[in-house]
Amino acid sequence: MLLKSQHSGAASRGTHLIRILMTILVTGGAGFIGANFVLDWLAASNEAVINLDKLTYAGNPETLASLQGDARHQLVQGDIGDAALVSRLLAEHQPRAVVNFAAESHVDRSIHGPGEFIETNIVGTFRLLESVRGYWSGLLDSDIREQGLAPTGVQAQAPTKGGFRFLHVSTDEVYGSLSQSDPAFAETNRYEPNSPYSASKAASDHLVRAWHHTYGLPVLTTNCSNNYGPYHFPEKLIPLMIVNALAGKPLPVYGDGMQIRDWLYVKDHCSAIRRVLEAGRLGETYNVGGWNEKPNIEIVHTVCKLLDELRPKADGTSYATQITYVTDRPGHDRRYAIDARKLEAELGWKPAETFETGIRKTVAWYLANPEWVQHVQSGAYRDWVSKNYAGRQA
Ligand code: NAD
Ligand code: TYD
Numbered sequence: 001m002l003l004k005s006q007h008s009g010a011a012s013r014g015t016h017l018i019r020i021l022m023t024i025l026v027t028g029g030a031g032f033i034g035a036n037f038v039l040d041w042l043a044a045s046n047e048a049v050i051n052l053d054k055l056t057y058a059g060n061p062e063t064l065a066s067l068q069g070d071a072r073h074q075l076v077q078g079d080i081g082d083a084a085l086v087s088r089l090l091a092e093h094q095p096r097a098v099v100n101f102a103a104e105s106h107v108d109r110s111i112h113g114p115g116e117f118i119e120t121n122i123v124g125t126f127r128l129l130e131s132v133r134g135y136w137s138g139l140l141d142s143d144i145r146e147q148g149l150a151p152t153g154v155q156a157q158a159p160t161k162g163g164f165r166f167l168h169v170s171t172d173e174v175y176g177s178l179s180q181s182d183p184a185f186a187e188t189n190r191y192e193p194n195s196p197y198s199a200s201k202a203a204s205d206h207l208v209r210a211w212h213h214t215y216g217l218p219v220l221t222t223n224c225s226n227n228y229g230p231y232h233f234p235e236k237l238i239p240l241m242i243v244n245a246l247a248g249k250p251l252p253v254y255g256d257g258m259q260i261r262d263w264l265y266v267k268d269h270c271s272a273i274r275r276v277l278e279a280g281r282l283g284e285t286y287n288v289g290g291w292n293e294k295p296n297i298e299i300v301h302t303v304c305k306l307l308d309e310l311r312p313k314a315d316g317t318s319y320a321t322q323i324t325y326v327t328d329r330p331g332h333d334r335r336y337a338i339d340a341r342k343l344e345a346e347l348g349w350k351p352a353e354t355f356e357t358g359i360r361k362t363v364a365w366y367l368a369n370p371e372w373v374q375h376v377q378s379g380a381y382r383d384w385v386s387k388n389y390a391g392r393q394a
Helices: 005-012 034-043 062-066 083-093 109-112 115-135 195-213 237-246 265-281 296-311 341-347 356-367 370-376 379-389
Strands: 002-004 018-021 023-027 048-051 071-076 097-099 165-173 219-224 226-228 249-256 260-265 285-288 291-293 323-326
Touching: 002 285, 005 296, 018 062, 023 034, 023 083, 034 048, 034 062, 034 296, 048 083, 062 071, 062 370, 083 115, 097 226, 097 265, 109 115, 109 195, 109 379, 115 165, 115 195, 165 195, 165 265, 195 219, 219 265, 226 237, 226 265, 237 296, 237 356, 249 296, 260 296, 260 356, 265 285, 265 341, 285 341, 296 323, 296 356, 323 379, 356 370
Parallel strands: 002 018, 023 048, 023 097, 048 071, 097 165, 165 219, 219 285, 226 260, 249 323
Antiparallel strands: 260 291
């Protein structure tokens, strides 16, 4: 029998040996990467997940529908900036780690309305760090079982002050834009964020770093390149192209389409986070990437080719005929590229997917899950699309 640590009172009444597993707190676990992380985590482990998510437009409990009735997962709607709520969750559930995915994450939205990005990504992260610092300061210095506090017959694993970890999930966009000849971003690159989104993420990374150096909070930071995969909200390039192509709509390519991004399949990002959480050195940052630099226009053509193969159009034309070049994004970063050698060498992490295998799985997933797409295309989604793409036609 497996019980979460917060059930230790009930467990103590049993006479059999009960194994109490620890718990982790995930924030933003109803979003694209966070939900993939939670699903993968619970597929591989019995360690419970408390999932704190504000359920903004980007948070979708439907992504977690397969966990309904699963006692190992609890979704709590709330804000990382709500100190009373976060402190209560930490005190109640005693997690051994916090993994922070919660953020406003879309560059175009940050251009139209930066305020939410400052609130969640900067102020929210600050408040979360303070709540976590309060909890961490109060943790026991060693295992409760060793101190003789655990009831007889219970094999308890309580979080220890030394063992606690706060992992902050961040982006490669904090490093700014590369020219064609620049080497890929290393962890030692200067921060040069260019959009309200990347500036807010950069600020959050600095706060996390400072809470380690000043207060000793045991933190880790990961800076990942562009993700793609299942459950990706169709405001981002790859899912937007799939969804628009199938709907017979234009495929809007910003500017000349030659901006380069470094693409990583979301499940590989999740495995990197698990690895860093497990074995990363405290206070360190780890770049995560799949060595898959591609210009946007190539990505769009790849998506069109896969759709031509898997869901050919009735009239026999290619989806590529829907490609439309539109006005560029203001301040558009030209190139991102991740040097992931530190993570590979220190922690032995490697992505499982190539771009070719990952993008095929992704397109197949969208074809197999039209209901999920339909449900996220609410009125609010349609308002966003008309706001962002109005006046963009080149
Ligand atoms: P997302 O926008 O899909 O999901 C963000 C989630 O956070 C949503 O579920 C939302 O409801 C929740 N949230 C927003 N504000 C919150 C708040 N104040 N309190 C609690 N929850 C809140 O984003 P994503 O693509 O899953 O990205 C997750 C993290 O990974 C972000 O920190 C992002 O900066 C980072 N990241 C994303 C990418 C990418 O390609 N998507 C790449 C590198 C890093
Ligand atoms: P996006 O998925 O928004 O991620 P990010 O801006 O964080 O890299 O965009 C990926 C790239 O695709 C980026 O260079 C902007 C471009 N893009 C388009 O050309 N058209 C679109 O409709 C969108 C959403 C993005």
